[in-house]
Amino acid sequence: MGSGPSAQANASNEEQYRQIVQEFSAPLTRLARGYEADPELRRDLLQEIHLALWMSLKSFDGRCTLRTWVYRIAHNVSASHIQRRRREKPSGLVTIEDLDIPSREETAEAALHGKEVRNRLIDLIAKLKPLDRQILLLYLEEVDAATIGEVTGISPGNVATKLHRIRQVLIRQFHPGV
Amino acid sequence: MSADAFDTLRAAWRSNNEEPFTISVEQLQARARQLSRGIHRRNLAEYCAGALIAAIDGYYFLHFTSLLARAGSALMLAAIGWILLHLHQHSATGPIPTEALQSLDFLTRELTRQRDLLRHVWNWYLLPLIPGMTLFLLGLHQIKQPDGSPLVSEHAILHTVAACVIGFALIAFLNNRASGRLQQQIDQLHSMKAGPDTIHEHN
Numbered sequence: 289m290g291s292g293p294s295a296q297a298n299a300s301n302e303e304q305y306r307q308i309v310q311e312f313s314a315p316l317t318r319l320a321r322g323y324e325a326d327p328e329l330r331r332d333l334l335q336e337i338h339l340a341l342w343m344s345l346k347s348f349d350g351r352c353t354l355r356t357w358v359y360r361i362a363h364n365v366s367a368s369h370i371q372r373r374r375r376e377k378p379s380g381l382v383t384i385e386d387l388d389i390p391s392r393e394e395t396a397e398a399a400l401h402g403k404e405v406r407n408r409l410i411d412l413i414a415k416l417k418p419l420d421r422q423i424l425l426l427y428l429e430e431v432d433a434a435t436i437g438e439v440t441g442i443s444p445g446n447v448a449t450k451l452h453r454i455r456q457v458l459i460r461q462f463h464p465g466v
Numbered sequence: 467m468s469a470d471a472f473d474t475l476r477a478a479w480r481s482n483n484e485e486p487f488t489i490s491v492e493q494l495q496a497r498a499r500q501l502s503r504g505i506h507r508r509n510l511a512e513y514c515a516g517a518l519i520a521a522i523d524g525y526y527f528l529h530f531t532s533l534l535a536r537a538g539s540a541l542m543l544a545a546i547g548w549i550l551l552h553l554h555q556h557s558a559t560g561p562i563p564t565e566a567l568q569s570l571d572f573l574t575r576e577l578t579r580q581r582d583l584l585r586h587v588w589n590w591y592l593l594p595l596i597p598g599m600t601l602f603l604l605g606l607h608q609i610k611q612p613d614g615s616p617l618v619s620e621h622a623i624l625h626t627v628a629a630c631v632i633g634f635a636l637i638a639f640l641n642n643r644a645s646g647r648l649q650q651q652i653d654q655l656h657s658m659k660a661g662p663d664t665i666h667e668h669n
Binding site: 331360418442443 | 471472478479480481482485486487488489491494497498501562563564565566567568569571572573576655658
């Protein structure tokens with residue numbers, strides 16, 4: 289009892305899940321911050337992400353890296369969360385191309401104060417539609433362009449264009465000193 | 467803005483001191499069971515709603531002796547069964563997406579599902595109700611009251627038909643408009659796979 293293929297698969301899934309927790313719990317916590325401002329709802333979202341990851345591991349076949357797998361699941365769960373929230377409380381989200389950010393006049397020191405930077409980034413992220421939100425969040429996690437393409441399914445050219453636009457927006461947002 | 471400055475921004479983002487969220491495997495197993503019970507309850511609620519409608523319709527079937535009214539009741543019951551089945555099959559795939567689809571495919575699939583529900587509203591919602599409703603009304607018109615007048619007058623039938631036509635047309639119009647908007651978003655998502663010159667607004 290407990291030593292059959294099913295038990296072995298469960299043990300393997302648990303091992304993989306523990307690996308995910310060890311490696312990705314901090315990035316996933318930040319990712320959830322980019323999708324949900326309300327702490328209670330964010331906790332629910334994180335539970336959903338972890339549950340989806342845990343349930344999905346049965347079908348993980350290694351055709352992509354675990355990192356790509358984790359980000360795909362996490363972003364899809366988060367996109368569903370946004371859709372549900374928008375049905376309850378409609379809000380206008382825009383693409384990175386349509387984002388209108390006025391230039392900031394503060395000094396570099398002020399603009400680069402850690403907490404202030406995060407708050408501004410969160411404000412920026414909250415305005416974006418799911419796909420652009422994903423790209424910005426992945427960019428902030430230093431995920432390379434090729435992996436962003438694998439996670440999102442966007443062509444390399446479009447990823448490059450989006451990243452270029454993101455950098456432009458960041459320049460405007462954190463101008464002039466950075 | 468230098469590459470270092472972008473790195474500084476990203477470092478600031480990652481320096482978030484919020485406690486990383488963790489959950490034990492045992493808690494996840496409990497949540498999975500809870501989720502499964504939730505799905506079971508949702509299905510049960512749908513079956514109960516179906517049973518309630520069937521009971522009301524069954525009452526009409528037994529109460530009215532007119533063959534047309536009975537046939538209308540039976541057809542309406544079949545139509546309602548079809549609508550519930552369609553809703554059950556085409557509603558969200560589940561409370562939590564557990565497939566590792568690429569985001570574009572995931573968003574496209576969700577939008578396509580919503581678009582199809584709206585676009586084909588005639589096929590799965592409005593048209594199936596019409597034969598049953600028509601026969602039922604005609605059946606009620608056939609039934610005579612003690613004074614010889616029909617149970618449902620021609621005027622009442624006309625008013626009901628007019629209300630249905632207006633209501634159905636309004637539903638179809640609004641759904642068509644909403645499905646058009648969803649189609650635009652789907653097209654924009656498709657274009658994201660095509661090339662850098664085709665980026666448009668997307669969902």
